Every structure is written in C-alpha cells, then in structure tokens.
Amino acid sequence: xxxxxxxxxxxxxxxxxxxxxxxxxxxxxxxxxxxxxxxxxxxxxxxxxxxxxxxxxxxxxxxxxxxxxxxxxxxxxxxxxxxxxxxxxxxxxxxxxxxxxxxxxxxxxxxxxxxxxxxxxxxxxxxxxxxxxxxxxxxxxxxxxxxxxx
Amino acid sequence: xxxxxxxxxxxxxxxxxxxxxxxxxxxxxxxxxxxxxxxxxxxxxxxxxxxxxxxxxxxxxxxxxxxxxxxxxxxxxxxxxxxxxxxxxxxxxxxxxxxxxxxxxxxxxxxxxxxxxxxxxxxxxxxxxxxxxxxxxxxxxxxxxxxxxxxxxxxxxxxxxxxxxxxxxxxxxxxxxxxxxxxxxxxxxxxxxxxxxxxxxxxxxxxxxxxxxxxxxxxxxxxxxxxxxxxxxxxxxxxxxxxxxxxxxxxxxxxxxxxxxxxxxxxxxxxxxxxxxxxxxxxxxxxxxxxxxxxxxxxxxxxxxxxxxxxxxxxxxxxxxxxxxxxxxxxxxxxxxxxxxxxxxxxxxxxxxxxxxxxxxxxxxxxxxxxxxxxxxxxxxxxxxxxxxxxxxxxxxxxxxxxxxxxxxxxxxxxxxxxxxxxxxxxxxxxxxxxxxxxxxxxxxxxxxxxxxxxxxxxxxxxxxxxxxxxxxxxxxxxxxxxxxxxxxxxxxxxxxxxxxxxxxxxxxxxxxxxxxxxxxxxxxxxxxxxxxxxxxxxxxxxxxxxxxxxxxxxxxxxxxxxxxxxxxxxxxxxxxxxxxxxxxxxxxxxxxxxxxxxxxxxxxxxxxxxxxxxxxxxxxxxxxxxxxxxxxxxxxxxxxxxxxxxxxxxxxxxxxxxxxxxxxxxxxxxxxxxxxxxxxxxxxxxxxxxxxxxxxxxxxxxxxxxxxxxxxxxxxxxxxxxxxxxxxxxxxxxxxxxxxxxxxxxxxx
Numbered sequence: 001x002x003x004x005x006x007x008x009x010x011x012x013x014x015x016x017x018x019x020x021x022x023x024x025x026x027x028x029x030x031x032x033x034x035x036x037x038x039x040x041x042x043x044x045x046x047x048x049x050x051x052x053x054x055x056x057x058x059x060x061x062x063x064x065x066x067x068x069x070x071x072x073x074x075x076x077x078x079x080x081x082x083x084x085x086x087x088x089x090x091x092x093x094x095x096x097x098x099x100x101x102x103x104x105x106x107x108x109x110x111x112x113x114x115x116x117x118x119x120x121x122x123x124x125x126x127x128x129x130x131x132x133x134x135x136x137x138x139x140x141x142x143x144x145x146x147x148x149x150x
Numbered sequence: 151x152x153x154x155x156x157x158x159x160x161x162x163x164x165x166x167x168x169x170x171x172x173x174x175x176x177x178x179x180x181x182x183x184x185x186x187x188x189x190x191x192x193x194x195x196x197x198x199x200x201x202x203x204x205x206x207x208x209x210x211x212x213x214x215x216x217x218x219x220x221x222x223x224x225x226x227x228x229x230x231x232x233x234x235x236x237x238x239x240x241x242x243x244x245x246x247x248x249x250x251x252x253x254x255x256x257x258x259x260x261x262x263x264x265x266x267x268x269x270x271x272x273x274x275x276x277x278x279x280x281x282x283x284x285x286x287x288x289x290x291x292x293x294x295x296x297x298x299x300x301x302x303x304x305x306x307x308x309x310x311x312x313x314x315x316x317x318x319x320x321x322x323x324x325x326x327x328x329x330x331x332x333x334x335x336x337x338x339x340x341x342x343x344x345x346x347x348x349x350x351x352x353x354x355x356x357x358x359x360x361x362x363x364x365x366x367x368x369x370x371x372x373x374x375x376x377x378x379x380x381x382x383x384x385x386x387x388x389x390x391x392x393x394x395x396x397x398x399x400x401x402x403x404x405x406x407x408x409x410x411x412x413x414x415x416x417x418x419x420x421x422x423x424x425x426x427x428x429x430x431x432x433x434x435x436x437x438x439x440x441x442x443x444x445x446x447x448x449x450x451x452x453x454x455x456x457x458x459x460x461x462x463x464x465x466x467x468x469x470x471x472x473x474x475x476x477x478x479x480x481x482x483x484x485x486x487x488x489x490x491x492x493x494x495x496x497x498x499x500x501x502x503x504x505x506x507x508x509x510x511x512x513x514x515x516x517x518x519x520x521x522x523x524x525x526x527x528x529x530x531x532x533x534x535x536x537x538x539x540x541x542x543x544x545x546x547x548x549x550x551x552x553x554x555x556x557x558x559x560x561x562x563x564x565x566x567x568x569x570x571x572x573x574x575x576x577x578x579x580x581x582x583x584x585x586x587x588x589x590x591x592x593x594x595x596x597x598x599x600x601x602x603x604x605x606x607x608x609x610x611x612x613x614x615x616x617x618x619x620x621x622x623x624x625x626x627x628x629x630x631x632x633x634x635x636x637x638x639x640x641x642x643x644x645x646x647x648x649x650x651x652x653x654x655x656x657x658x659x660x661x662x663x664x665x666x667x668x669x670x671x672x673x674x675x676x677x678x679x680x681x682x683x684x685x686x687x688x689x690x691x692x693x694x695x696x697x698x699x700x701x702x703x704x705x706x707x708x709x710x711x712x713x714x715x716x717x718x719x720x721x722x723x724x725x726x727x728x729x730x731x732x733x734x735x736x737x738x739x740x741x742x743x744x745x746x747x748x749x750x751x752x753x754x755x756x757x758x759x760x761x762x763x764x765x766x767x768x769x770x771x772x773x774x775x776x777x778x779x780x781x782x783x784x785x786x787x788x789x790x791x792x793x794x795x796x797x798x799x800x801x802x803x804x805x806x807x808x809x810x811x812x813x814x815x816x817x818x819x820x821x822x823x824x825x826x827x828x829x830x831x832x833x834x835x836x837x838x839x840x841x842x843x844x845x846x847x848x849x850x851x852x853x854x855x856x857x858x859x860x861x862x863x864x865x866x867x868x869x870x871x872x873x874x875x876x877x878x879x880x881x882x883x884x885x886x887x888x889x890x891x892x893x894x895x896x897x898x899x900x
Contacts, residue, residue, distance in 0.1 A: 009728065012724070012727070012728065015724065016724055030714075030719055031712075031714070033712060037729055039729070039732045039733060040736070042733070047711075049710065049712055051709075097728050097729040097732040097733075098727075098729060099727045099729040100724065100727060101721050101723050102721070102722050102723065103714055103720075104719065104720060104721075104722060105718070105719060106717065106719060106720050110722050113724060113725055114722045114723065114724055114725065115722065115723065115725045116720055116722055117721055117722065117723045118721065119712045119713070119714060119721055120712065121711060122711065125711055127710035127711060143710045145710055145711055
C-alpha cells in the first residue's frame, strides 16, 4: 500500500473525508466515485465507483452488533482487489489527475466549497465488479470502469 | 473658461507640431521611426529592382530574336548564359517576393500607425472633452460658491440685525424688570400693612373665641350633670324592663298551663262520652248472654244437620252410580231384545227360503250335514281342478315345443325355398342349355341330314342355311348375354343401395350409441386450442424473460458506468480538487508559454530585420510588444464600451420603467397626468377632464418659479384663479379646486 505524504493532498483528503462522514451519518450519500482524467484532454480514463447502499430504516437509537474485524476484513479484501486490478487495467501513459464525485440526494444543501458536476462517463468503457462489504447499516459495493484499449 | 479652451487649443497645436516634427525628422531618429526609414529604403530597393528588371526584360527579347543564328555557333556558351539568366531571374523573383513581403509589412505598419494616430487623436479629444467638462464643472462650482457666499453674507446681515434687535429687546426687558421690582417693593409694603391689620383682627377674634370656649365649657358641665340624671333614670327603666320581661315569661308559663288544662278538659269530656256509651253497652250484656246460649244450641243443631246432609249426599252418590249401572243394563237389554228380534226374523227367513228346496232341512244339524257333503264335493272338485291344471301346463309346454319346431321348420322351409329357387335357376339355366343343345342337336341333325343328302343337295345352300342358323344362335347368345348383363347391373345397383343403407344404418347406430362423444369432441377441440395458446404464451413468456434479463444486464452495466436518476440525485465534487488545480496550472503554463512564444517570435523578427546585430534587443522586443498591443487595447476598449453601453441601456430601461411607475402613481394620487411637451413646460391633464384637450400648462422659470400659462381650459377658471393664485398664491389649492369642480360636474352629469 502506498500512502501519500503530500501535505496539500492530505489536506484535501481530510476535508473530503470529514464532509463525507457527515453525509454518511445522514444517509444522504449514494455513491462515491474516484475519477481519473487526463489533464491535457480532460478525457476520463478510469472510474472507481463505490455504491453505498444505506439502510434508511436505521435511526440514532438502533444498535447493531458487528465485529470490527469482520468489517475490516471486508475492506481489506476490497483493497486487495483494487491493488490486484493493476493486472488488467490499461497503462496510464499521459499525465493524469483525479477527482472525487459524490452522488447525493437532490435536496441536500451543500457547502459553498462544493459544486455540482456531471457524472463523468467514460466513452467506450469496460466494467468490472469488485467485492463488497457491509456494516449492516451501509453496504459498500465497489466497481471499476475503464476505457477500452483501442 | 476661455483661457482654459485656449490652453487646450495651444496644447493640441503643440502636439500637432510635435507630430509634424516627428514626421519631418523621422530620418534623424531611426530608433523610433525606423519603419518609415525602412519604407524609404524599400523605395530605393524598389527603384533598384526596376533597374534590374529592365535589362532582364530586354535580354530575352534579344534572345528571342536570334535563337537560330546563335544556337549553332556556340551552344555551350549560350546554355551557360541561359543558365546564368535563369539564375538571375530566380534571384530577381526572390527579391521581388521579398520586396512584396516588405511592402505588405510596411503597409501593415502604416495602418498600425494610422490606427495609433487615430487613437491618439481620440485620446486627445477625450482629454479635451474632459477638460471642457472640468471647466464647466468648475464654473458651476464657482457659481455655486458665489451663491453660497452671497447667501452667507445675507445671513450675516440678517444675524447682525437680529443681534441688534435682541440687544434692544434685552434692554427693554431689563427696564421692564426694574419697573416690576419697584412695583413688587410697593406691593410688599402694602402687604406688610395689611398683615399688621389682620394680626390685630385675629387677636380680637382669639379673645372672643376664648369667651366662647368658657361658655361652652359651662354648658358642657351642665349637660354632664343632666347626663348623670339621665343615666340614673335609664337604670330604673332597665330594672322595669327586666320585671316586665319576667312577668311576660310568667304569663307565657301561665298561658301554657291554661292550654294544658283545656286539653285535659277536652279529654275528660271525651272520656265521659265514652263511659256513657260503655254503660249502654253494659245494659245490653244479659240479653246478649241469652242470645249466645240460643245461638250455641242452633249451632249444635246445624252441626247435626250438616252431618245428616253429608250422609244423605253419600247415599245419593251411591244411588246415582247404581242408577248409571241400571241404565247401562237397560240399554244392553234393549240391544239384546233387538238382536233377538233380528235373529227371530232371520230364522223366519231361513225357514221361508228352505221351503223351496227338495231336501228340506228341518234343523241346523241337517244343514251342517249338507254342508259337510258340500265340502267333500268341493275337495273332490279341487282335486280334479289340480289335475286339469297340470294337464294344461303340459299342453302349453307341448305347444311351445311345437312352435319352436314350427320355427325351425319355417327356417328350414326358407332354406328349402332358397335351395328350390336356386334349383329353379339351375333348372332355367339347364333349360336354356338344353334349348341351346337342342338347337345344336337340330343343327347337327340338319348337318347329318345334309350329309345324308350330300349328293343331291347343293353345298352353297346348305352353307348359307348353316351360316344363318349359326348367326341366329349367335344372336340368341348375344341377347342372353345382354339379359345377364342387365341382371348383373340391377343386382349390383341393389348391392350398392343396400350397402349405402347399411352404412347409413351403421352411422345412425354410431350416432345413437354415443351422442355424448360430440360434446367431448368439442371439449377436446377447445382443450387443444387452449394448449396451443398456452404453448404460444409460454414461448412469449420465455422471450420476455430473456428480454428482461437483457435489460437487467443493460441496467446493471449502465449502473456500473455511473448512470443515475437526475430527478433524485445530484453529483457534487470538491471545487478545489486536484484535477481542477492541475488544469488551472496547465492553463497558466499555457498562457505563459504563449507569451514567451510571442516574445521569441518578435525577437526573431527583429533579428531577421536587422541582420542579427541589434543593441538592446530585449528592450526593443518589449517595445514592439507594447506597440503591437494597440489592437488588443482597442479590443479591450471596445469591450468596455460595449459593456458601458449595455449598462447605459439597462439604466435607461430601469429609468423609463421607474418614471412610468412614478407617473402612474402621481396620476392615481393627485388626479393629474404630468407631461413635458417641451423643456421647462409641464402639461397637467385632470383625471376628470371632460375632453382630451382640457389641460393646464405650467412653465418653470430660470429662478425656479412655476407660472401658469394661459390655455382655453384655464380661461374657464378665472374666478378660482383670482381666488387661489392671486389671493392665496397656492398652486396646489388651485389644482385641487379644479379637481373638485370637475368631479362635481361629472357626478352632476351622472
């Protein structure tokens, strides 16, 4: 596993994670997508999608017992799959950069640092479904879509 | 102001001169106006090119005139020359193109220059306008300041006047105050005198009051003594009152006693009455005793009587039962008598009937005997009947047997008949055969005869006769064959008919046998149809399921591609995300590179123009870039102008809108429409005006006063004008009066 030590990137992630955490608690998040785009042409080349299926019947008072280990195992298996996906993903030859998209409820009020954007579809994509894990409240199923090699 | 405009003019003229100077001395300043010098050089080069071109043009002519003459003499030198010329031509062409390029460049430069000049002129004009504006502003300010000063002076005058007035007033007030003080002193003295007088009066009054008090004290003492007396008398009265109360109480007790006594008396009287009544009752006692004795005796008698009556009743009951028994017996006796009579009658009849018989039974015994005999005969008859019955049954059996035999015989007969008919047919056939044979025999006999009379008889005749006979035979055979064929035909027809009958009969039989089969057939048909439909539907179901699966797969794929429902969800991202930042950086870099590119291009151009040796190259490049910028500047200015115009337009729109609203509100509130037909003139048209033309016209003078101008409409309000404008000097009053008047007129007319 590679972990970034870029301060700006860390700051960015801190902000994103903090916001996403509140949305997760509100059950107002549907998907979290990491998009990888070419800087020069703005073409989307990879699209890592994490569908979050939240159990909306859950209130503040409901309590469910799931062992921490079970959840962590689920996450670990997903990460392992992601790292292993290097084997089938096409090489990124041009300089690329990433963006994080959040699919939320239509009526959600968003802080001013956030703005609406498009779904960033890939032209002529190929999809691979990855593993999923659940906390019994949120079920996260991962998938990756990438541009087919010509 | 004039001086200012003069100065601007002088400035302008100075600038022009400068410009002219720069125009005239451009050769002296190659650094700044090197382009123009270039242009001169270009002219020179153009002249040169012309010089060069002339021989170039002339030479080919000479060549064209003598190609044949010189070609043979010295071709190598000629070809050399030709090559040289061609080279020259190429060179010249290149120079021409270069020069053309330069001309284009120069033209561009001149254009740019002109644009610059225009711009400068425009700027200068703008500066001039600005200055003019400033001057006018300053003028207006000066005027304003003057006015202010004037007003200030006026105010100072006024204030001084006010001060003087105030001082006078204060002096007056002081005087009045002193006067008042004097008066007050006088008043105080008077008050003192009055005070002393009043004191004396009061002292007198006090003395008189003291007298009065003494008197009143005396009176009080007297009254106290009286009150003591009164107290005493009141104590007596109290004792009397108590006595009276006691007496009253005793009286009440006495009255109660009296009442009790009266009650007793009444009771006593009642007792007396009762005792009297009791005494009367006591007198009646002895007689009552005797009566009691009598009654006891009567009672005993009555008891006795009762017992006797009970006994009698019992007896009566017994007698009644006996009587019932006797009645029943009587009835039975009567019945028996009737029966007896009946029997007697029967006996008589018996006797009468028996008289007719030969054997006269004299008694029932004889009858019984007869009866016995008859019974015996009956038994014998029964015996004979049984025998007869058995015989009858035997006969019946025999008959049945016979009938069966008859049947068998009949069938045998039918078979016999059949055989006989067959035999008959056979006989017929045999007869026919016999006939044929006989005929043949005859024919053979004839033949034999003919053989016998062979010698005598002619053969031809014989032959012909034989032939005839044979032909006749043939004819008969043919006829028989036809008959047989007819028979066969008829028989075959019958057979076909019988077969058809049989088939019909069979069909009917089948129909009769299974009428239910038809309905079952229908059911079967419907079942098969339904099965087919079922099959079709199943196939459709499978197809639709497949389609659904396909669609599901597509949806899944779309989902994986990141599709979403835009009515329910939205996609957001952090604005300062790495990609956006990277892109921004890239754009900036691109911009920078473009700039650098531009700079380098310029540098290159300058180097090319000056043959690679230039001093202060970067300076020149920057200058050039600045010179190039006018087009950009123009563009930016144009965009600014456009935006300013747009803003102006918008402001105009807003202003027109608000002014319209304002006018409408004014119309609604004041009842007058305000129009401005020409500057400083205002036309007011009332809401209640009878005609469109009825309006008032006002003019604002330069002093700010508003004057009413004469119109046809205003002439109709002479009186009110007199009253409100001349007397009260109030336009609003006048206007409202007109409104009221017009309104009254309208309502009147309504």
